Amino acid sequence: MAYGPHTPEDRAAMLEAIGVSSVDELFADIPADLRASDLQLPPPESEVELTRRLRDMAGRNRVDLASFLGAGAYRHFVPAVVDELLLRGEFYTAYTPYQPEISQGTLQTIYEYQSMMAELTGMEVISASHYDGASATAEAALMTCRATRRERVLVSHAVHPHYCQTLGTYFVGANLVADEIPLVAEGPAAGTTDLAALERMLADVDRPVAGVVMANPNFLGLLEPMAEAGSLAHAAGALFVAVVEPVSLAVLASPAFYGADIACGEGQPLGIPLAYGGPYLGILGCRESLVRQIPGRLVGMTTDIDGKRAFVMTLRAREQDIRREKAASNICTNQALCALAASIYLAAIGPHGLRDVATLGAARAAELENALAEAGAPRLHPGPYLNEFAVRVPHARAVHRKLLSRGVLAGLVIAEVIPDDPSLADALLVCATEVTTAYEIGEFAWALRDEIERGRQLILPGMADSHVADSQSAERTEGGAR
Amino acid sequence: MTAAGDRLGPTLFERSRPGRGGGKVPHPPKDTLSRIPSDQLRAEGPNLPEVAEPELTRHFVNLSQLNYAVDSGFYPLGSCTMKWNPKVNEWAARLTGFASLHPFAPDELAQGTLQLLWEVEQWLAEIAGMRAVTLQPSAGAQGELTGILMVRAYHRSRGDLARTEVLVPDSAHGTNPATASMAGFATVSIPSAPDGGVDLDAFRAALSPKTAAVMITNPSTLGLFESRIGELLAAVHAAGALAYMDGANLNAIMGRFKPGEAGFDVMHFNVHKTFSTPHGGGGPGAGPVGVGEKLLPFLPVPRVLREPDGLFRLERPGERTASIGRVRSFAGNTGVLVRAYAYLRAHGASGLREVSDDAVLAANYMKSQVTGVLDVPFSRHCMHEFVASSATLKAQTGIRTLDVAKRLIDYGFHPPTIYFPLTVEEALLIEPTETEALETLDAFVQALRSIVDEAHSDPDLLHSAPHSSPVRRLDEATAARQPNLRWRPMTGRQMPCPD
Secondary structure (H helix, E strand, C coil), rough: CCCCCCCCHHHHHHHHCCCCCCCHHHHHCHHHHHHCCCCCCCCCCCCHHHHHHHHHHHHECCCCECCCCCCCCCCCCCCCHHHHHHHHHHEEEEEEECCCCCCCHHHHHHHHHHHHHHHCCCEEEEEEEECCCCHHHHHHHHHHHHHHHHCCEEECCCCCHHHHHHHHHHHHHHHCEEEEECCCCCCCCCEECCHHHHHHHCCCCCCCCEEEEEEECCCCECCHHHHHHHHHHHCCCCCCEECCCHHHHHHHHCCCCCCCCEEEEECCCCCCHHHHCCCCCEEECCHHHHHHHHHCCEEEEEEECCEEEEECCCCCHHHHHHHHHCCCCCCCCCCCCHHHHHHHHHHHHHHHHHHHHHHHHHHHHHHHHHHHHCCCEECCCCCCCCCCCEEECCCCCHEEEEEEEEEEEECEEHHHCCCCCHHHHCCCEEEEECCCCCHHHHHHHHHHHHHHHHHHHHHCCCCCCHHHHHHHHHHHHHHHHH | CCCHHHCCCCCHHHHHCCCCCCCCCCCCCCCCCHHHHHEEEEECCCCCCCCCCCHHHHHHHHHHHCCCCCCCCCCCCCCCCCCCHHHHHHHHHCHHHHCCCCCCCCCHHHHEEEEEEEEHHHHHHHHCCHHHHHHHCHHHHHHHHHHHHHHHHHHHHCCCCCCCCCCEECCCCHHHHHHHCCCCCCEHHHHHHHCCCCCCCHHHHHHHCCCEEEEEEEECCCCCCCCHHHHHHHHHHHHCEEEEECCCHHHCCCCCCCHHHCCCCEEEHHHHHHHCCCCCCCCCCCCEEECCCHHHHHHCCCCCCCCCCCCEEECCCCCCCCCCCCCCCCCHHHHHHHHHHHHHHHHHHHHHHHHHHHHHHHHHHHHHHHECCCCCCCCCCCCCHHHHHHHHHHHHHCCCCCHHHHHHHCCCCCCECCCCCCCCCEEEEEEECCCCCHHHHHHHHHHHHHHHHHHHHHHHHCCCCCCCCCCEEEEEHHHHCCCCCCCCCCHHCCCCCCC
């Protein structure tokens, strides 16, 4: 076996001490008719073979394109010290700090995570931690139902579609209702949550609302009227949930500032690799008055019997191993190491550095906006944004594919994740961060202009689909040749 | 070398001095944010710590050394499978191709990861005897929720709306009843039989047209294989209910028992237990779920598919309408699954079976050695873990399991899981795993022997243990009564740093 220490002599000694002649005897409780068929799996691989295989598989992913893809997961610079410290075996090979006397390292770092995230969001209580932005948002919505004893939440259509879908999955199970708040269709507020519609939905006295969930920036990159929405929610006796992106909070108003009761979101931008979707970090925080409703681990400062300052998991009566079916959530193992990554990242980058990261992204995004507009892809919405926005591109899906073969990952074809919204049909969602270069922006704009012009020449109405099919097969061929 | 006790240090906030740190990111143009309305901007920057890299590094290195970890010693935490975390797994997850791949990367850019995920699904399905596997759930508990939501969707798809109950043995993990509640079911707790196993008669009496599912941990949380599992599964299916298997204890039975073959309809895996991905101080893990034929249509989206031309792709929105939907963003905890894949490949069929054989061998060896030192309530052969109890010791000396656990810290060991399962008085759940050397197992048993001697000769030593740890027993009551959950400048005055 690859990592086991037992020699044949060790095994013989253990069998003798137990008083059996073979390991098979230890499995005698498995009824004969239920014993497993042979495992139909390949043979073991040595580390030489294994590393060759893994390097080859990793090499079959393409991560060398100039990428403008964000949409809930962001490319950022991560200082070298972050991974160096994450690789301390004392951190990553420990488990949940059930024995606080020998877990002060994990416990103090969690307390520091809670504290730093509290500073960013303005929330009093931060739980450590949840799986990702989607499940944290679902848990936030469930909290509003528990706290208000109401059964309906309103979720903006501009919250990340994966979060909306996850929330929907959780709500079906809990027999609760989630209704969608539409977006403003036209004018200066186009693409943001429709406050008039929100007000109407909140006014339905027969279906009282527990919580209103909105994202800032929203999925389309736009800044939302959070303060106004929060006031409307509170006037109707509902709680207000802000879905936030943590780097943006270095420069944008905090959830506490605009009156949110709960803040949640995706912590991946804080030093956590993209890794095709996870492991990430679900951020969840709330006002002090909601502390007994928040699910997940909480670490508090206390003293030991000698009066020495120390840290311990606390308010455990919310948790599944104590409360069982009455627990606030079933969450157990969470994303502690990702919370540690976020803590180290924040400490390494510092408050001014974080502000620079957010501001540089905004600066690069403004350059990108100008370059794409000149190339023939203007913004889809007029409102303010930070570092991500939607552009209108005729035949967006086909153009996006063509750009791949030119070394540009042109953001997200919005229709691929929101297929049912005609206003988003020919649109790309693009973002820039501090790692985006002027050269990459130039490449993108140049290639885009070229494709849009070719499209004008080649694509007549009704031919768009065949163009897609052609570019798909062309793409495959090129991919195979690489 | 600093003594462990001296490593307790100030928080990052106490180390902060204005003007320290920086140099990581270039400064942006000054008027960048002027295009954003001022009421959307933050008036004052967040009060985050300002520390330079040398202090930052020492801060975290010193904190790390206050932890006990698998890398530092024996961690027989029952039910958690604290086995060795192979280093090549960490290397693999950090390969740029895996680590830098965006989750919305088009399928043609993601063939390496998609193939890896598809292969992990096939491996897990074979190990469990299941028809298919989803890798989406982020942890065991989310896997449970996914599984029970599929059970709910299955019954509803048949128009069977009367099934409102989930039966759970009283020895189950707390996540089982908490999951049932989250999925909208009432939990019916079934008492265990005197031999620690499921009480078949009690289950039969509780099964009804209201039963949606039973959730069984097999081997059980007592480390025992449910030898009457065949009869139980037959009764469950005869009642029209489905059988969920909590796969927390899969480490005992690879190559010996395939839950799907035996008749379970759905189970979750804890890859951070069975497949060696590190526990991370409380995650991240991953909780894939395997299903049989009945639940196949309801798997969460997106699945990883292999096309006839051999290319891999993710399911697209709306492609499979019976699905319970998404349980999280993107494709799952892929970075964790890369580590699991490395582990699976390193072992292969023969290695995985050997893992379970050695885990069961080590647990039975320890059980044979602990018998006579502490109570061992169940005498039959255990699986990968076993329950001991300090009940007799407590009656004789007043020393509780908590005291024994805390004294083990002084002997250089992480204590076993204590007071779980709830069905055994003064329980210690001991899980050695397959990666601990014989001399380590012997040293642990010798420590237990010494502690039992001390319980008779010097009980106060145990009441006040641990003595050698960085801090001693904590005031948990005050922590809960007056929660201090975030740093404030006043905290430092009220509760000064031990330095």
